[in-house]
Amino acid sequence: MFKPINLPAAEQRKxxxxxxxDREVHVSEGQTLAMALLGAGVVPFRRTAVSGAPRTPxxxxxxxxxxxxxxxxxxxxxxxLVEVREGMQVRLPSGARRAGDSA
Amino acid sequence: MTDHPHIDTLVVGGGVVGMSIAYGLARSGDVVCVLDGSDxxxxxxxxxxxLIWVQNKGLGxxxxxxxxxxxxxxxxxxxxxxQELTGVDVELRQPGGLSMSFDEKVLAASSEKLNALGKELGxxxxxxxxxxxxxxxxxxxxxxxxxxxxxxxxxGHVSPLRTLRALVHGFRARGGQLVSGVNVDRVERRGxxxxxxxxxxxxxxxxxxxxxxxANRELAPQVGLKAPIRPVRGQLLVSExxxxxxxxxxxxxxxxxxxxxxxxxxxEEVGMDDSTTLGELARIAARATRTFPxxxxxxxxxxWGALRVMSPDGYPIYQASTECPGAFVVTxxxxxxxxxxxxxxxxxxxxxxxxxxxxxxxxxxxxxVQTN
Amino acid sequence: xxxPHELNEVDGTNTGANFTHDLVIIGSGPAxxxxxxxxxxxxxxxxxLDEQPRAGGQIYxxxxxxxxxxxxxxxxxYRHGATLAQRFAACGIEVHHDTLVWDVARDLTxxxxxxxxxxxxxxxxxxxxxGAMERPSPLPGWTLPGVxxxxxxxxxxxxAAQVPDxxxxxxxxxxxxxxxxxxxLQAGARIAGIVETSAASNRxxxxxxxxGALGAPALLAKxxxxxxxxxxxxxxxxxxxxxxxxxxxEGAENTDGKQRVQAVSFTTGGTTxxxxxxxxxxxxxxxxxxxxxxLLRVDHTWSDAQLAWQAQVDAWGQTSLAGxxxxxxxxxxxxxxxxxASGAIATIGAAVALGKLDTGRAQQLAAPWRAxxxxxxxxxxxxxxxxxxxxxxxxxxxxxxxxxxxxVTAGRVREMARLGCEGPNQTKFFSRCGMGPxxxxxxxxxxTQVLAKxxxxxxxxxxxxxxxxxxxxxxxxxxxxxxQLAAPAKPxxx
Numbered sequence: 026m027f028k029p030i031n032l033p034a035a036e037q038r039k040x041x042x043x044x045x046x047d048r049e050v051h052v053s054e055g056q057t058l059a060m061a062l063l064g065a066g067v068v069p070f071r072r073t074a075v076s077g078a079p080r081t082p083x084x085x086x087x088x089x090x091x092x093x094x095x096x097x098x099x100x101x102x103x104x105x106l107v108e109v110r111e112g113m114q115v116r117l118p119s120g121a122r123r124a125g126d127s128a
Numbered sequence: 129m130t131d132h133p134h135i136d137t138l139v140v141g142g143g144v145v146g147m148s149i150a151y152g153l154a155r156s157g158d159v160v161c162v163l164d165g166s167d168x169x170x171x172x173x174x175x176x177x178x179l180i181w182v183q184n185k186g187l188g189x190x191x192x193x194x195x196x197x198x199x200x201x202x203x204x205x206x207x208x209x210x211q212e213l214t215g216v217d218v219e220l221r222q223p224g225g226l227s228m229s230f231d232e233k234v235l236a237a238s239s240e241k242l243n244a245l246g247k248e249l250g251x252x253x254x255x256x257x258x259x260x261x262x263x264x265x266x267x268x269x270x271x272x273x274x275x276x277x278x279x280x281x282x283x284g285h286v287s288p289l290r291t292l293r294a295l296v297h298g299f300r301a302r303g304g305q306l307v308s309g310v311n312v313d314r315v316e317r318r319g320x321x322x323x324x325x326x327x328x329x330x331x332x333x334x335x336x337x338x339x340x341x342x343a344n345r346e347l348a349p350q351v352g353l354k355a356p357i358r359p360v361r362g363q364l365l366v367s368e369x370x371x372x373x374x375x376x377x378x379x380x381x382x383x384x385x386x387x388x389x390x391x392x393x394x395x396e397e398v399g400m401d402d403s404t405t406l407g408e409l410a411r412i413a414a415r416a417t418r419t420f421p422x423x424x425x426x427x428x429x430x431x432w433g434a435l436r437v438m439s440p441d442g443y444p445i446y447q448a449s450t451e452c453p454g455a456f457v458v459t460x461x462x463x464x465x466x467x468x469x470x471x472x473x474x475x476x477x478x479x480x481x482x483x484x485x486x487x488x489x490x491x492x493x494x495x496x497v498q499t500n
Numbered sequence: 501x502x503x504p505h506e507l508n509e510v511d512g513t514n515t516g517a518n519f520t521h522d523l524v525i526i527g528s529g530p531a532x533x534x535x536x537x538x539x540x541x542x543x544x545x546x547x548x549l550d551e552q553p554r555a556g557g558q559i560y561x562x563x564x565x566x567x568x569x570x571x572x573x574x575x576x577x578y579r580h581g582a583t584l585a586q587r588f589a590a591c592g593i594e595v596h597h598d599t600l601v602w603d604v605a606r607d608l609t610x611x612x613x614x615x616x617x618x619x620x621x622x623x624x625x626x627x628x629x630x631g632a633m634e635r636p637s638p639l640p641g642w643t644l645p646g647v648x649x650x651x652x653x654x655x656x657x658x659x660a661a662q663v664p665d666x667x668x669x670x671x672x673x674x675x676x677x678x679x680x681x682x683x684x685l686q687a688g689a690r691i692a693g694i695v696e697t698s699a700a701s702n703r704x705x706x707x708x709x710x711x712g713a714l715g716a717p718a719l720l721a722k723x724x725x726x727x728x729x730x731x732x733x734x735x736x737x738x739x740x741x742x743x744x745x746x747x748x749x750e751g752a753e754n755t756d757g758k759q760r761v762q763a764v765s766f767t768t769g770g771t772t773x774x775x776x777x778x779x780x781x782x783x784x785x786x787x788x789x790x791x792x793x794x795l796l797r798v799d800h801t802w803s804d805a806q807l808a809w810q811a812q813v814d815a816w817g818q819t820s821l822a823g824x825x826x827x828x829x830x831x832x833x834x835x836x837x838x839x840x841a842s843g844a845i846a847t848i849g850a851a852v853a854l855g856k857l858d859t860g861r862a863q864q865l866a867a868p869w870r871a872x873x874x875x876x877x878x879x880x881x882x883x884x885x886x887x888x889x890x891x892x893x894x895x896x897x898x899x900x901x902x903x904x905x906x907x908v909t910a911g912r913v914r915e916m917a918r919l920g921c922e923g924p925n926q927t928k929f930f931s932r933c934g935m936g937p938x939x940x941x942x943x944x945x946x947x948t949q950v951l952a953k954x955x956x957x958x959x960x961x962x963x964x965x966x967x968x969x970x971x972x973x974x975x976x977x978x979x980x981x982x983x984q985l986a987a988p989a990k991p992x993x994x
């Protein structure tokens with residue numbers, strides 16, 4: 026859904042490897058997980074607990090709560106407030122969360 | 129002089145108590161008008177936990193135990209009726225309820241109380257004392273600190289939110305009129321009728337039911353009745369939606385039909401203050417994580433504080449005025465549990481004068497008894 | 501710099517012994533940064549708490565680390581933020597980033613969480629500079645994947661050097677709409693159309709205010725330049741659009757390919773148009789984020805000029821709760837430069853209240869900031885009129901979702917009004933609207949306006965949601981752990 030702009034080589038960030046479900050994705054460092062997922066074409070981020078409707082972020086600033094994903098075992102994390110890290114494990118939620126965390 | 133069409137009964141207060149009564153009256157064919165307060169009024173109903181709770185109620189007051197049991201027994205019929213009339217599913221579940229404890233002595237004491245209550249009622253009180261293993265069969269996620277629970281098959285839960293909505297909807301479907309955003313400040317009886325003043329508006333009817341919660345304190349004396357009630361605050365936590373894990377309501381934790389986990393509660397005497405406080409919220413949270421450790425990472429989305437309507441002995445006040453015939457006062461803090469009783473036998477009493485045996489002891493005079 | 505106090509007996513009766521600082525500042529956008537710089541100048545022991553990983557708020561988001569190519573795209577207004585951020589970094593005030601403030605009590609005790617652990621700070625003076633958020637644009641289809649706020653596209657540029665892929669259609673009105681379109685165009689995005697929704701009467705209304713708007717000619721010129729660039733690039737542009745719908749297939753049932761934006765349809769000049777789109781960007785201006793001011797139950801007014809709630813503040817940012825001040829867009833929308841000024845002024849006010857500055861010196865210190873503020877607020881009536889969202893935005897079709905968290909429609913809200921709900925709180929109780937994790941940030945203003953129309957009342961009469969802690973969801977475990985921090989004391993209330 027998003028694509029990188031043309032940056033001079035000197036301004037490009039190095040990449041880190043994250044896992045989204047079973048997919049390995051190389052993403053630039055220094056961005057939020059939400060942006061990394063949008064840049065990697067992850068659609069939708071989640072399916073709502075109320076109706077199963079698909080959602081991707083609306084605001085990217087922490088007020089809409091549509092960017093919720095599971096990060097390293099913690100469920101319903103606002104991915105627009107978390108920066109990517111090497112080895113991050115992301116799961117895309119569907120419906121209500123589980124009671125316990127798997128981590 | 130009135131500037132509205134004829135009204136048989138005015139009900140002051142549109143919470144679950146007022147609406148149960150109003151619904152019952154409208155269902156019986158009365159022309160009913162409910163006068164309800166503003167959007168940000170105190171509203172005990174909004175803080176109701178949603179339990180239909182029987183166990184341990186009425187020790188020393190068997191009439192109350194019977195009144196409660198009757199209400200629990202007739203809840204299904206009210207739920208079905210409301211669903212058919214309004215399409216609203218109030219999410220009634222009556223699988224029995226659990227009172228857990230971290231202390232064997234507390235369980236033993238509860239057990240004795242229920243046996244004593246059974247004796248007062250002349251029955252074998254229906255309950256089971258479960259040990260940790262027995263409890264785990266019903267709630268696998270129970271924490272290791274919980275030593276057991278009292279299970280009572282008569283207990284259940286319902287959505288207070290859907291219940292109130294269904295009652296309002298059903299009331300209107302039965303021709304009832306709801307006037308919102310008014311503050312009743314004066315009730316007087318003149319010429320055989322009640323004149324209810326709300327600001328500069330006056331409503332008139334032959335019968336008036338005071339179901340205004342804490343405001344009954346000021347209104348009751350105006351019709352020759354008394355309602356010596358006080359606010360008792362309860363705070364609760366509400367979680368995000370969680371996959372179903374808890375199928376029995378517990379006396380301080382329940383999982384709603386939406387999957388939301390509701391956790392309570394507190395009992396605080398702080399006057400007319402419905403704020404939430406970190407100290408109590410932390411205590412409530414600590415008890416919950418001790419009870420269900422796997423909830424530790426579940427997020428609390430919102431919290432709530434509401435003021436219960438509490439009489440000096442904790443039991444309801446149901447009374448018809450002799451000074452002003454046609455005026456009734458109704459207060460209680462178990463408006464959800466007792467909803468069918470309020471819509472049914474209580475309304476019959478108001479319309480026919482036949483007082484149900486169970487409520488005879490709940491007049492305000494009982495608080496005047498002097499102790500030497 | 502001292503760390504936060506981990507152990508803090510919170511006692512509502514105690515009037516001063518457990519203060520950790522002179523001034524607590526929430527937010528490190530332009531108002532918060534400016535406040536911190538002034539606090540340092542006044543010798544106040546202050547602390548800044550911010551949810552984001554670094555200073556800048558949203559307007560200057562990532563300004564300290566943005567690649568030069570991005571900064572140059574965003575222009576001199578953005579780069580000004582870097583200067584402010586440098587002064588902020590140099591001022592020596594204690595700062596905590598990645599810190600979520602989730603409760604503020606009436607005695608001004610702030611409870612915040614960092615790395616999963618909560619702590620308290622408390623000062624006699626609290627300045628909340630929590631900024632603005634975009635006005636929700638409840639259009640049919642706005643919950644589809646591929647719909648974002650125009651501000652979100654700017655955030656994508658600032659934080660990740662990314663632009664929307666595919667055909668982008670912008671919908672709305674307001675200062676950001678054309679600006680974002682130009683920035684995206686320059687950055688290589690494909691702008692398939694701009695659908696302006698402002699009513700024709702906006703121009704006329706704005707002209708009434710143009711005499712008081714000193715900067716208006718310059719702003720109008722800026723707008724014209726942007727329009728020219730967009731036209732020259734061949735971007736289809738439409739005005740006074742109504743019946744705007746975002747098309748895709750909603751709901752859970754259908755194939756994944758369609759469960760995202762496919763097109764934007766609308767009517768203008770009597771004709772219906774349909775633009776194919778991959779991403780739709782919405783913008784109808786910004787509104788103050790009033791979660792904290794509502795939590796503290798201070799007096800608010802409904803501004804008909806800005807169609808938003810504003811906490812009532814005096815000339816020094818003081819609200820109706822002694823010691824609690826607000827500055828920046830969180831109080832009333834006036835832009836980043838105004839926020840810098842009001843942040844400084846509020847801090848001066850706090851310093852006087854703390855006895856660290858006498859009133860004469862305070863007036864002197866505040867004077868240049870007041871001049872700047874006057875220049876920024878002078879143009880406000882003009883901008884508010886020019887960019888007023890269309891009336892139809894809150895006449896949403898019944899099937900439009902207004903509460904995104906609980907998926908409650910406008911029709912359901914109107915049904916609640918017919919049922920007897922007098923305001924947002926009864927409506928919330930009956931319909932669950934506003935009960936989700938965003939706690940009314942996305943729906944509050946819409947619900948107030950929809951109810952006002954349904955009940956034939958003013959928004960001020962209808963009111964707003966009662967806000968309670970936590971300001972954002974916190975785990976049950978972290979709440980439980982708080983018991984070890986806070987002594988169970990006499991309740992302090994809000």
